[in-house]
Amino acid sequence: MKQAKSERILFIHHGVGLGGAPKSMTQLANRLKGDGKQVEVLYLKDSDAKTLLKSVDYHVVGLPLRYFNHSSRWYKWYEPHLILFQLLSWLLTVFVVAPYWYVKLRPDVVYLNSSVLTDWLFVSKLFRIRNIVHVREAISKGYFGIRNNLIRLLLSKFADHVIFLSKHNRECLGANIASKTSIISNYVKGGGCVIDPKERQYDAIYVGGEKSIKGIDLIKELLESDNQYRLCLLGYYSDEFVDKYNSEAINVLGAVEDSMPYIADSRCLLFPATTPHFPRPVIEALSCGCVPVMSDIDGYEEIITPGETGVVFRNNDFNHLVESLDTALSMCATDVIQSCIDRYRNKFSDANEDKIIRIILS
Structure with missing residues (x-):
């Protein structure tokens, strides 16, 4: 060889x-x-x-x-x-x-x-x-x-x-x-910038676009509800979607090359996936102290610990999603943010990249 x-x-x-x-x-x-x-x-x-x-x-x-x-x-x-x-x-x-x-x-x-x-x-x-x-x-x-x-x-x-x-x-x-x-778990190189939760622009961010497996149906229900959240939406959206939902409180930015600055500027990340994922956005959120709110899809326990490094809600349950988001927002003023960052450093840092490189070059 x-x-x-x-x-x-x-x-x-x-x-x-x-x-x-x-x-x-x-x-x-x-x-x-x-x-x-x-x-x-x-x-x-x-x-x-x-x-x-x-x-x-x-x-x-x-x-x-x-x-x-x-x-x-x-x-x-x-x-x-x-x-x-x-x-x-x-x-x-x-x-x-x-x-x-x-x-x-x-x-x-x-x-x-x-x-x-x-x-x-x-x-x-x-x-x-x-x-x-x-x-x-x-x-x-x-x-x-x-x-x-x-x-x-x-x-x-x-x-x-x-x-x-x-x-x-x-x-x-x-x-x-x-x-x-x-x-070998997914990883984020270098981690994210940690902003004081009180100074973050958005209550929550969603990055899945209009894909059904990312939970867009629940997101639409949230956008059409009476809940007064300041939201940021990244990903691929139709012009019709943008025209309908983009507003002062809902910033539909669309697809961006680097989502990390927007995640860091959000208190929580919404990940209402309908099928099992090992989501990179949740790891990005952990790295900058943005509290993940994710559905109880199979394997979620390998990523976050409910109540310690995020909040888990019942899959496809809108009311439980809202309740969990409120819980996560209340957690932003506690040591949960540091727990999220510690979880990233211990399990999802770029040390995982070195392991993959060794396999490729072996």
Whole structure:
């Protein structure tokens, strides 16, 4: 095997937005490039995340291909044509697209930023390219568990190493391949700026855009209620949404490259996810003493301790969300803020990045 310093490392990402997964991957790519490694990034779609790269070469496939969906969406029984299109896309990637790019870029190591990139995983094994799969996304069973079982099978057969963000994610996908897996929590580099809660501009911030799995339905209910909160909304929103809700008390800023200044300027962070997540925004909130308010999705206890480093409410329960937000706002004047920061330093600091780098270069 070549010495690690001479290896060509290819990062592959499938999404288009500026969410937690592309931000975390970009940090890794920038860090390795800064350390003198040969790094390139391949975006399967034209992603806004490419603007975050620092002197790292990138390429865009740009074809209208579909990859395996995870819990953000699963096909309905009346959409067999989409299932067929996904299958054809998988085969086209396996036989044409992935071989073309692997031959063109000639990587020694390929880092796949999601478990859904099973086609690229399969081809990397055929080309004898060492691969690392980083499972950053939410995991749920779907209708009958067929999707998860299929992804689990492909991981067990073809992955050289799989990194999970949490124990819950590994239980969902990798319990049978524990020998070649690691659990490394998400992280925030350097932590955030801590502002006196009394001087923060917003009572709460929400960063999920209009995605249903991020809990937008509860957020809309909150925006339309009589509660007088000063709110900040980040993420991707339609013009109709902005026109309807943007006001003096509700600042719909939309997508931004760096959400940390806005989180630091908020007393609480709302994360009403409807399906299991290991959310980067909650970690960002902890790092700057912004109290997280999150739904009781599976695995939440790996991130916060209710009453100590945040507040948990019943999933899809609007009244309990409001009650929990009020509780969190009252906690801002206590030592809970320092407890949040301590939780970040002990579990979610950039020391986790060093662990991932060691795996990539091993």
